[in-house]
Each structure stands twice: as C-alpha cells, then as structure tokens.
Amino acid sequence: MNASVVMPQDAPGRIPARAGIGLRFRHHQPVAEARPDVAWFEVHTENYMGGGTVPRYLDTIRRDYPISLHGVGLSLGSADGLDAAHLERVRNVIDRVEPGLISEHLSWSVTGGTYLADLLPLPMTEEALAIVCRHVDQVQAHLKRRILIENPSTYLRFRHSTIPEWEFLAHVAQRTGCGILCDVNNIYVSASNHGWDARTYLAALPPAAIGEIHLAGHSIRGFGQGRTLRIDDHGSRVAPPVWALYREAIARFGPIPTLIEWDTNVPALEVLMEEAATAQAILEEHSNEVACANAD
Amino acid sequence: MKSHAPTLIELQHAIRQSLQGGVDGDASAFVINEGLDPQERLGIYRNTSASVLVTALQLAFPAVRHVVGPEFFEGAARLFAAEAPPRSAWLDEYGADFPQFLAQLAQAASVPYLPDLARLEWRVNLVLHAADAELLEIARLATLGEAELEGLRLAPHPAAQLLRCEFPVDAIWHAVLERDDDAMAAIDLADGPVWLLVQRTHGDVRAGRLSEPEWSLATALFSGQPLGAALAAASGAEPHTLLAAHLARGCYTGCRLAHETMALKP
Numbered sequence: 001m002n003a004s005v006v007m008p009q010d011a012p013g014r015i016p017a018r019a020g021i022g023l024r025f026r027h028h029q030p031v032a033e034a035r036p037d038v039a040w041f042e043v044h045t046e047n048y049m050g051g052g053t054v055p056r057y058l059d060t061i062r063r064d065y066p067i068s069l070h071g072v073g074l075s076l077g078s079a080d081g082l083d084a085a086h087l088e089r090v091r092n093v094i095d096r097v098e099p100g101l102i103s104e105h106l107s108w109s110v111t112g113g114t115y116l117a118d119l120l121p122l123p124m125t126e127e128a129l130a131i132v133c134r135h136v137d138q139v140q141a142h143l144k145r146r147i148l149i150e151n152p153s154t155y156l157r158f159r160h161s162t163i164p165e166w167e168f169l170a171h172v173a174q175r176t177g178c179g180i181l182c183d184v185n186n187i188y189v190s191a192s193n194h195g196w197d198a199r200t201y202l203a204a205l206p207p208a209a210i211g212e213i214h215l216a217g218h219s220i221r222g223f224g225q226g227r228t229l230r231i232d233d234h235g236s237r238v239a240p241p242v243w244a245l246y247r248e249a250i251a252r253f254g255p256i257p258t259l260i261e262w263d264t265n266v267p268a269l270e271v272l273m274e275e276a277a278t279a280q281a282i283l284e285e286h287s288n289e290v291a292c293a294n295a296d
Numbered sequence: 297m298k299s300h301a302p303t304l305i306e307l308q309h310a311i312r313q314s315l316q317g318g319v320d321g322d323a324s325a326f327v328i329n330e331g332l333d334p335q336e337r338l339g340i341y342r343n344t345s346a347s348v349l350v351t352a353l354q355l356a357f358p359a360v361r362h363v364v365g366p367e368f369f370e371g372a373a374r375l376f377a378a379e380a381p382p383r384s385a386w387l388d389e390y391g392a393d394f395p396q397f398l399a400q401l402a403q404a405a406s407v408p409y410l411p412d413l414a415r416l417e418w419r420v421n422l423v424l425h426a427a428d429a430e431l432l433e434i435a436r437l438a439t440l441g442e443a444e445l446e447g448l449r450l451a452p453h454p455a456a457q458l459l460r461c462e463f464p465v466d467a468i469w470h471a472v473l474e475r476d477d478d479a480m481a482a483i484d485l486a487d488g489p490v491w492l493l494v495q496r497t498h499g500d501v502r503a504g505r506l507s508e509p510e511w512s513l514a515t516a517l518f519s520g521q522p523l524g525a526a527l528a529a530a531s532g533a534e535p536h537t538l539l540a541a542h543l544a545r546g547c548y549t550g551c552r553l554a555h556e557t558m559a560l561k562p
Contacts, residue, residue, distance in 0.1 A: 049386050050425030053499040073385020079305035086384050111308035115382045116315055117348040118341050127304050156337035157328045160301035223332055
C-alpha cells in the first residue's frame with residue numbers, strides 16, 4: 001500500500017476541528033448522564049476490548065458524541081512483526097465504536113512475545129523506518145482505514161540513530177499515507193530532554209498529514225546535581241510554553257481536532273473542560289485571524 | 297559490551313533484558329551517554345513498565361491487596377511481573393497465573409486462604425470483562441423430544457465461571473471489599489469447601505454458592521457433556537429438578553444437538 005490508497009474521507013462520527021477530552025472510567029457515568037458540552041471524546045482502545053458494563057457505557061456516550069480511538073498496544077516498531085490477535089481485537093473495537101479517528105504511536109512495546117507495558121523509543125534508522133512503514137501498511141490494509149501515528153516523548157536516544165525524529169515521522173506519513181497525530185506536549189518534552197529546537201520539529205511535519213493534536217501536562221523530575229528530565233506523565237494542566245507552541249502549531253497546520261489528555265490523578269470533568277476551553281479559544285482566535293486576513 | 301550498531305531485534309532483546317531483569321549490559325552501551333547515565337534513562341522506562349503492571353494486578357486483585365497490605369502486594373506483584381510478564385497490551389487478561397504464584401510464595405503462607413481468594417478474584421475479573429452474549433432461551437428446550445434432549449450439549453455463557461474453593465472465600469471477598477469487619481470476624485475458615493458460580497448479570501458480578509450436586513452437574517455441562525450423560529452421573533434424588541433450577545440461573549448461551557457440529561445461535 002502507498003499514499004495513493006483510497007481511504008474513506010468521511011469516517012462515521014467525524015471528529016470536528018474543535019477541542020475534545022480524553023475520556024477515562026471515572027467520567028463514564030457523569031458524561032453518559034449529564035451529556036456535558038464537549039465536542040468529542042477519545043478513549044484508549046485497549047480499555048474496551050472486553051464486554052460488560054465498560055463498553056456499554058461507551059455505546060451510550062457514542063450515541064451523543066464522536067469518538068476517537070487511541071491505541072497503546074499495536075507496537076508498530078516491533079522487529080518481530082505485528083501481533084495478529086491484538087490487531088483483530090483492535091478491529092473488533094473499531095467495529096463496535098465506529099470511531100472518527102484511529103491512532104497509534106511511533107514506538108514499540110512487544111518483543112519475544114512479551115508486552116513491556118510502556119511506549120519504548122525506536123532507534124531512528126533506515127531499518128526501523130522500513131519496519132514501521134511495513135506495519136503501518138499492514139494495519140491500514142487490515143482495518144481498511146487510515147490511521148494516525150503519534151510522535152513520542154522520549155528520555156533517551158540511541159548512538160546509531162541516523163535520522164532526525166521529525167524527518168522519520170514525515171517519511172512514515174509520506175510512504176504509507178498515514179496521518180500524523182502531533183502531540184505538542186511530547187515535542188516540547190523531547191526537545192527539552194534532548195536539546196532539540198521544537199520549532200524545527202513542527203516545521204518539518206507535513207501540514208496536510210496532521211489529523212489530530214494532543215495536549216497534556218508533564219512534570220520535571222530531578223536526578224541530583226541539578227540534572228533534570230521532563231516526564232510526560234499526563235498528570236497536570238498543560239504548561240504555558242506548551243500552550244505557546246500549540247498556538248504556533250495551529251498557525252502552521254490550521255484548525256485541527258485537539259485533545260486534552262489527563263491520565264494520572266484524573267481531575268473532575270470541569271477541570272478538563274476548562275483546559276479544552278483554552279484550546280478552543282486558541283482555535284477560534286486562529287479562525288478569526290484567518291477570516292480578518294481574508295476580509296482585508 | 298557490543299560496539300557495533302545493533303539490529304532492531306538485537307536492540308529490543310537487550311532493552312527487554314534491561315527492563316525485566318535489570319541487566320543493563322548491552323542496552324546501556326546502545327544509549328547516548330550525556331547528562332544522565334544510560335542506566336538512569338533506562339530506569340525511567342523500567343519504573344513505568346513495572347508500575348503499569350502493578351496497577352493492572354491491583355485492579356484485578358483488590359481483596360488480595362487489602363488482605364496482605366499495599367506494600368506486600370506491590371512487592372509480590374513486581375516479582376510476578378518480572379517472572380511472568382504479559383503477552384499483549386490487553387491487560388484485562390493479565391494475571392491468570394498470579395493465584396498460583398501467590399500459592400508458592402513462602403511469605404504469603406501465613407494466610408492459608410490467600411490463593412483461593414486470588415482464584416476467586418481472577419474468575420471475577422474474567423467474568424467482568426467477558427464477551428457479551430445472548431442467554432440461552434430455556435423455553436426452546438421444551439420443543440425438543442426426549443432423545444434430542446439426551447444428546448443436547450450446552451455452551452456456557454462467557455460471563456459465567458465455576459470454582460471450587462477449600463475456604464469460604466466468597467464470604468471473605470464480600471467482607472473485605474465492603475470493609476465489613478464484623479462479617480470478617482464472623483467467618484469460620486472451616487466453613488468450606490464452597491462451590492461457586494461467578495456470574496455477570498445486568499453488569500454486576502456475583503459469586504453465588506451452589507450445592508455440591510448442582511456444581512458437579514454444572515461442571516459436567518460446562519465441559520460439554522451431553523445432557524443425558526450429565527444427568528445420569530448426577531447425585532441426589534431429583535436430577536431433573538436440579539437441572540431445571542440450574543438452567544434458571546441463566547449461565548448458558550447456546551446449545552447443539554448430538555448430530556450438529558456447529559453451535560446453534562441462542
């Protein structure tokens with residue numbers, strides 16, 4: 001498969017270019033009952049692979065909101081190949097939820113039949129690029145849908161990497177026709193940790209491929225002697241410099257569906273809605289600027 | 297220490313060894329050493345990985361965790377995760393071997409009912425996440441002749457599990473999760489064995505006690521024995537009455553006649 005493959009343009013329950021919220025279990029009931037004013041929700045695919053109450057809540061919520069599926073388990077960068085059983089489970093969730101967008105990560109988690117329970121960094125090599133592209137092709141062919149690939153937050157780099165991460169991601173999109181889920185917080189975290197220029201990263205991504213943006217909070221962890229790393233823990237509000245970078249991303253990419261992620265110490269829904277309102281205001285500012293520029 | 301550039305599979309095996317066993321040899325050598333040591337950098341991933349798996353086990357075994365205390369539980373869960381890591385990212389199905397691991401853990405031997413409690417919680421976890429399926433319409437069976445009924449095989453509902461425990465862990469499970477100290481104090485550990493049907497009805501998971509004859513009949517039917525053979529082997533005076541009461545529990549999803557190789561739709 002390549003970039004010319006035909007993908008449905010109007011997926012069921014299309015995700016609007018507005019601010020959405022990552023839906024976690026503790027908010028199932030309030031969302032299903034109160035139907036708050038949120039443009040769309042995103043859930044982790046792996047949390048809905050069984051039956052019973054949990055997916056039934058999502059069925060209910062899906063009737064009122066577009067839903068995006070965000071996976072953590074396909075391990076697109078595994079040298080061993082894809083896990084066919086897991087891919088089939090993903091497809092079953094897609095059949096049930098009819099998501100507007102489907103995304104996964106530029107990372108790996110499985111080797112030798114063991115799931116290592118984290119999104120692990122890939123070496124940025126031609127070999128890894130070929131493997132990731134093969135797996136994205138296989139996933140898109142199996143699902144008969146375009147997927148989005150998210151840039152990772154990383155805490156280490158490999159000596160034998162030869163391709164800048166932003167070029168690697170652009171190559172994957174170009175070769176497979178997949179889209180890019182641009183996680184602005186991850187760009188900020190990785191750029192801080194590795195001394196990259198976040199603007200260079202943004203500038204290298206092909207605007208036409210950007211299908212979604214993620215925003216989340218991160219923390220700073222100390223390692224003694226003044227040494228620190230930024231950790232992408234999704235446990236706080238979006239940091240001010242990440243909001244600034246988000247404005248630049250929207251200026252470059254145009255209005256893109258934007259998700260507020262919060263996974264540890266998940267706060268009340270109202271806090272997430274405040275964060276979403278901030279993102280929405282930036283999206284609307286951009287639209288107004290474009291409208292004014294066109295009127296001139 | 298390797299000095300050449302590793303292939304992707306070599307790199308991934310080395311990182312797995314580092315994350316699971318804390319053996320840092322090759323993985324560290326592949327990581328750029330600037331600011332932080334490669335070991336410190338790999339340690340971030342090792343900690344995340346371990347805490348994700350500990351959390352998954354905490355969610356599946358909340359009563360076990362309460363009985364042994366959170367610190368002991370975390371230690372045991374970390375040992376288990378290193379010894380028996382999951383095979384896929386569907387973590388709802390991770391932990392099947394944890395009860396057996398606890399049974400062999402010398403430090404847990406002072407709580408004799410702990411492995412039974414863990415077995416019950418694992419069945420509860422399976423039932424909680426089991427696939428949805430329609431219930432068998434019992435009225436349909438009334439349309440069958442005696443010979444057809446003899447050879448009939450029932451398919452257990454995915455959200456139904458049978459379990460026999462030496463200790464009354466259903467009572468312990470309830471008392472622990474409801475933090476009911478009085479109920480806990482009233483439990484007589486000699487009040488076993490118990491024969492349990494763990495079942496999801498309307499979203500709730502319950503562990504109900506069966507009589508030993510009903511449990512034996514259910515075990516025969518769950519294993520795919522034809523109705524006639526299961527009834528012939530049943531103990532007690534009124535096997536048909538027992539069967540009727542058992543079928544009313546709604547723990548089957550389909551059935552097939554002796555000559556059918558494919559299961560009928562429910």
